[in-house]
Amino acid sequence: MPSRYTRHTSMTEELFLPAERDLPPGRLQTRKEHLLREVALSSAERDRRRRRWLFGALVPAVLLLLGASSVAAWVLGRPATEFEGLGCFEQADVKGNVAIVNPDGRDPLIICAKILARIPGVAVDGPEDLAACVLEDGGAGVFPRTGPETCQTLGLANLDPDYAERSRRFVELREALRAAVDFKCLDEERARTASAQVLAQLGFTGWQVEVDPGRDGAPWPRAVTTIDEEGKAVDVLMLPGDGLDCEA
Amino acid sequence: MIAAVVVIRAGVECACSHPKLIGNPEPLPGHYRDMGQPTDAELWRLAADGEASAFGVLVERHARAVYNFCFRRTADWAVAEDLTSIVFLEAWRRRRDVRLDNGRALPWLLGVATNVLRNHRRSERRHRDAVARLGVERGADFADDVDGRLDDERRMRAALRAMAKLPRREQEVIALCAWMGLSYEEAAVALALPVGTVRSRLSRGRARLRELSRAGGHESEGDHAVPVHEAYEHD
Numbered sequence: 001m002p003s004r005y006t007r008h009t010s011m012t013e014e015l016f017l018p019a020e021r022d023l024p025p026g027r028l029q030t031r032k033e034h035l036l037r038e039v040a041l042s043s044a045e046r047d048r049r050r051r052r053w054l055f056g057a058l059v060p061a062v063l064l065l066l067g068a069s070s071v072a073a074w075v076l077g078r079p080a081t082e083f084e085g086l087g088c089f090e091q092a093d094v095k096g097n098v099a100i101v102n103p104d105g106r107d108p109l110i111i112c113a114k115i116l117a118r119i120p121g122v123a124v125d126g127p128e129d130l131a132a133c134v135l136e137d138g139g140a141g142v143f144p145r146t147g148p149e150t151c152q153t154l155g156l157a158n159l160d161p162d163y164a165e166r167s168r169r170f171v172e173l174r175e176a177l178r179a180a181v182d183f184k185c186l187d188e189e190r191a192r193t194a195s196a197q198v199l200a201q202l203g204f205t206g207w208q209v210e211v212d213p214g215r216d217g218a219p220w221p222r223a224v225t226t227i228d229e230e231g232k233a234v235d236v237l238m239l240p241g242d243g244l245d246c247e248a
Numbered sequence: 249m250i251a252a253v254v255v256i257r258a259g260v261e262c263a264c265s266h267p268k269l270i271g272n273p274e275p276l277p278g279h280y281r282d283m284g285q286p287t288d289a290e291l292w293r294l295a296a297d298g299e300a301s302a303f304g305v306l307v308e309r310h311a312r313a314v315y316n317f318c319f320r321r322t323a324d325w326a327v328a329e330d331l332t333s334i335v336f337l338e339a340w341r342r343r344r345d346v347r348l349d350n351g352r353a354l355p356w357l358l359g360v361a362t363n364v365l366r367n368h369r370r371s372e373r374r375h376r377d378a379v380a381r382l383g384v385e386r387g388a389d390f391a392d393d394v395d396g397r398l399d400d401e402r403r404m405r406a407a408l409r410a411m412a413k414l415p416r417r418e419q420e421v422i423a424l425c426a427w428m429g430l431s432y433e434e435a436a437v438a439l440a441l442p443v444g445t446v447r448s449r450l451s452r453g454r455a456r457l458r459e460l461s462r463a464g465g466h467e468s469e470g471d472h473a474v475p476v477h478e479a480y481e482h483d
Contacts, residue, residue: 018399
């Protein structure tokens with residue numbers, strides 16, 4: 001019996017966007033008129049609510065201000081939460097040229113020293129010439145050292161000492177999920193179970209598996225995973241099959 | 249083993265410079281002044297003071313871009329149309345929270361749209377009654393291009409499947425910069441992030457999509473299709 005899921009050029013399909021379109025004829029005007037009617041109706045009520053809200057927010061705002069210094073301290077001390085890319089910067093400048101590489105579990109200073117040493121004009125002889133910081137998006141960035149506080153000068157936190165170990169575990173998890181779940185013929189429940197087993201086997205306690213079943217209710221026999229390190233979750237997205245004989 | 253190295257050159261225009269990717273046909277700030285028409289900032293100030301007609305001009309000016317952005321994040325034209333209304337309702341609700349001194353309103357509107365898409369259900373709940381009151385019928389006038397729109401949706405679902413392999417924060421930056429033509433700075437406004445963060449997220453997403461496209465092959469698919477992969481090739 002032939003498979004319901006036939007192989008197609010999935011990546012070719014995936015790599016094209018349709019062109020932009022106008023709203024259907026007449027629809028923009030209709031929408032606009034309705035919107036204007038709606039906002040006119042709501043304005044008075046919203047203004048009243050806003051005044052009430054402002055009053056109610058005064059006390060919480062003062063409390064928030066008092067806590068602001070603690071937040072700043074947290075920003076400068078937070079650990080990296082993003083392991084998909086490691087930035088090796090040519091200069092001590094977050095807007096400068098940067099090579100993005102995949103962390104592989106090694107010390108990021110060693111990874112970047114090797115890359116930056118190949119770039120003409122960059123005075124980096126080894127890891128000791130570099131500083132590793134946590135970028136604003138939670139990823140790791142390595143910069144040529146400008147002094148004992150290179151990261152702080154850039155407004156960044158020093159990279160936490162266990163980054164290499166955590167990135168090694170991240171790579172391990174990613175590889176295990178690829179082997180057990182990604183593009184396999186798994187329905188939603190099996191994908192969830194397989195992902196949970198991987199997490200348990202690798203000791204990722206407290207992590208969740210979140211499954212997005214897809215949009216239009218069709219059977220989705222394949223799964224692909226992404227890792228949300230910050231939210232401690234494996235996100236599973238169900239996809240249509242593309243040539244794997246999922247009925248066999 | 250290092251799987252991929254991508255070098256990003258500073259000072260290069262955003263991926264959005266791809267001519268096929270111009271998602272916002274609006275003139276730059278100042279243009280309207282020369283034409284005797286109000287700028288976005290002027291309109292926004294009026295709208296913030298409760299002038300609904302000024303808001304209406306902003307709707308006319310930016311609805312197409314918001315509509316296409318919502319489509320590209322949902323792969324559904326009908327949903328995108330409702331979301332466009334929700335985005336403008338939400339923008340009106342928050343009209344006093346933003347001040348446009350010289351800039352365009354579009355980056356901020358797309359930021360609102362990103363939040364609406366991120367919290368789709370909550371936004372729908374908040375504006376459910378208003379959307380119900382909008383009560384716009386649809387159907388008949390789709391007939392002329394229904395095939396094209398269905399094809400768009402099929403193709404967009406495929407593109408979103410590729411995007412789904414990226415973390416959401418990278419998807420959002422790619423959608424704004426590469427798909428809608430915002431500059432790094434505008435995307436930073438839209439997402440309330442530092443410019444450096446936008447750059448690093450875009451470069452990471454770009455590197456990952458490039459890997460995916462390399463793994464899967466790449467061919468042209470017609471004049472109207474915009475190659476996602478090329479959208480990131482700006483160095």
